[in-house]
Amino acid sequence: MKLLPMLGLTHGNRSAVTCALKCNNACAHPVPNQSTEPSFREIASAQLSRRRLLAAAGTLAAGVAAGSGALPLEPAAAKPKGGAKSTDTVGSGALEFEPIDPVPFETDAVTVPAGYTWNPILRWGDPLFHNSPDFDPSHPNAEAQELQFGYNNDYTDIIVTDRAGREGLLVCNHEYTNRDIMFEPTASDAEELEVIRTMIAAHGFSIVELERKAKRRNWKYVRGAELNRRITGNTEFVFDGPAAGVALLQTAADPEGMFPHGTLGNCSGGTTPWGTILSGEENFNGYFKADPNAVGSARYGLSDADTSYAFEKVDPRFDATTADYANEPHRFGWVVEIDPSDPTSTPKKHTALGRFKHEAANVRVDDEGNVAVYMGDDERFDYLYKFVAKRKYVEGARKHNLKLLSEGDLYVAKFTGEQRPDNANLGTGEWIALTENGESVVPGMSTEEVLVFTRLAADKLGATPMDRPEDVEPNPITGKVYVACTNNTDRGVKAGKPGPDAANPRKANKDGHIVELTEHKNQADATTFSWDLFLVCGDPDDAGTYFGGYDGPVAPISCPDNVAFDSKGNLWISTDGAPSALKLADGLFRVPLTGDERGKVAQFLAVPNQAETCGPVIHDADGSVFVAVQHPGEDGSWDDQQSYFPDYVAAGSRPSRGEWRGPRPAIVQVTKKRN
Secondary structure, eight states: OOOOTTTTTOOTTOOHHHHHHHHSSGGGSOOSOOSOOOSSOOOSOTTOOHHHHHHHTTOSOHHHHTTTTSOOOOSTTOOOOSSSOTTSOBSOGGGOBOOOOOOBTTOOSOBOOTTEEEEEEEETTOBOSTTOOOOOTTSOOHHHHTTBOOSSEEEEEEEEOSTTSOEEEEEEEEOOOOHHHHSOOOSSHHHHHHHHHHHHHHSEEEEEEEEOSSTTSOOEEOTTOTTOEEEOTTOBOEEESTTTTOGGGOOSSOTTSOOOBOOOSEEEEEEOTTSOEEEEEOSGGGGOEEOTTSTTTTTTTOBSSOOSSOGGGTOGGGEETSGGGTTGGGGSSOEEEEOTTOTTSOOEEEGGGOOSOBOOOEEEEOTTOOEEEEEEBOSEEEOEEEEEESSOOOTTOHHHHTTTTSSEEEEEEEEEEOOOTTOSOSEEEEEEESEETTEEOSTTOOHHHHHHSHHHHHHHTTOOOEEOEEEEEEOTTTOOEEEEEOOBTTTTTSTTSOOOBTTBOOTTBSSOEEEEEEEGGGOTTOSEEEEEEEEEOBOTTSTTOEETTOOSOOOOBOOEEEEEEOTTOOEEEEESSOOTTTOBOOEEEEEOOSSTTTTOOEEEEEOOTTOEEEEEEEETTTTEEEEEEEOTTTTOBTTBOOOOTTHHHHHSSSOOTTSOOSOOOEEEEEEEOOO
C-alpha cells in the first residue's frame, strides 16, 4: 500500500493495511458525526470502571471490584493463575472443549482445542462451476473470478437443507480485497486495469451447495451444483421500499433509479426466518470519488481523493464528481437481501431500512409475529437502529414473508442511564421513530431524505452516539438483544466529542464492550427497552474490565465484532483486535449468559497471522463450529507473503516452489477428531 496514514497509530494487532482497505483509514479522518453532543448525563470520571460502579451498588465483592477476578497473563500461552484452570472443560454435549490458551498474533496457524481438528471448506479462488477456471493468481482475470469463490469472506451461514443432514448450503459475503498480496506487480497499464476489474469481481457473495457422508462429518462443496451462484460488484440489484426510484438514486446509467449494479463492502449479516440472507453494505465510501461539498458527503466520509481501489479507472460510476454519477454513492450503504434457494432471483436493496454503514442486519420475530431488524452503524459515535415491519410474519407463507422488509418504520436508539441500587438494570432507553406509517417524522426532511441520509436524520433527533456498534443480534431463546461495540479511541479524547457515559463507559475505548437490551414486554415492536453492560472487554487484569459479574479467571478478549448463539443460548463472540497491550491473535470465544458462569469468557479458537475472525456459525448438535478467516497475512506483498494459510496444513507443509505461496481467505470448519 502506498498510503498508510494509520501506520504506527493502530492498537493491538490491527494492521494499517486493513485500515486503508477496509474502512478507508476512518480513524485518520475527522469523525463524520460532527453534530453529536452527549445525549444524556456524562459520567464524571473518564476512567470510570464498570467494576467500581457495580461495587458502589454493593453487588460485587470488593476483590472483584478491585480487579482481582483474574491475575495477569504471562506472555503468549501461559494459563491464568489461581482459581479454575483454563483447561477446565466448558460447553456441553457435542461441543464440550478445553479452552485454548491465548496465542501470539504472529502465529501462522489455526489453533483449536485438544481433540478437535479443522479444515477449509472453501478458499479464495476455488472454482464453483463446471466451467470455472482453476485458481491462478499469476494471471488475474475478471471473468474467471466471477466463477470462483470471492475474497475476504465475512458473514457466513451453513444451512442444512435435507432431513438426513447430508446436504447443505453455504452462503458467504466478500467484504474487500487486498491487491498487493493477491496479484504480482503488472508490466503494463492494460494488465493493471484487468487486475482492478478482477478485484470488483472478487467482492459480493458466494452461494455454494455442500454435501457430507453423514452428520458430524466434514462438509465439502459441490462444484457445478444447481444452486451455486456468484454475486459481484457488477451484479444487477433492484431497489425496494419507499425510496426506490426517487431522484436521489437516479444516475445517467439508471434514470429510473431502480437497478443499482453491485454490492460492496459487505460486512456481517443475518439469515431470516423465511430463508433469505441479509447483509450490510458497510464502508462503501472508500470506493468512490465524490463532491465533498454535496449533501451528506462529509457525514458519510466521502471525498474527491483518488481511491485506493482505483475502480474509477475502469468504471465511470465510481467517479461521482461528475454530474452523470453524482448519486452513485447513494446507491450503496443499504441492507441487501438475497434468496439463496433461487439462483435466478434478483437481489434487493431495502430502502425502508435506511442508509448508513451497515455492519449487519438480524431479524427477530416475537410470539405475536411482529418482525424487527436490528442494525448497527459501524462508525465512531454513530448509532443503533431498528426497523419494524408493517406486516406480521406468517409461518410457511414465504411469498408473503419475502415482502416483509418492504414496508415498515425505522427507529434509532437513545439510551438513558442512572445506576440503580438493586442493579437490576443499568438503564433504560427508547426507540425514536424516524418514520411512522412509512412517512418521515423528522422535521425538515422528506421520507426519501430520511432514508437516503439516515445519519443526518438521526442527528436531528438526539440519538445516542455509540462506540462503533457492529453486530447486533437477538438471542433466539430469550429475545434479549446483544450489541457488539467494537471500540472508539476518540471517546473523551477529541475536543467537542462525547466523553464516557453509562452505555459507553470508557475514555479512549480501545477494547470495546457488549450491551444487553431487554425490550418492553419482550416484544419486537416495543419502543422502549432496559439495558445493561454485559462485557467491558480487555485484559482481565486491567481496571475497568467487567465480565458479566463473573469473578473467576476469564480469557482476555478485545474488539468484539460478530456474535452468534448456540442451541443453549450461549453467546459466541468473534474478535477484530486483541487486547491492546497483549499482542494476541484474534479468536472465537464462548460466554454463558445465565447462571453462575454468566460472563465466563472461554476461548475456542485462534486465527492465523494478521487475520480477523468473522462470521461464526455454531452447530453444537453436530459438534461443529464454522468461522470465516479474513485477511490473513494482510501486511505482506506478492514477494513477501506473511501467511501461508490454509494450504500449508492441507499439504502438510508450505507449498513447494512454483505453487501459490500466499494466504487465501477461507471458510473453516472445526470438528472433533474421529477415533
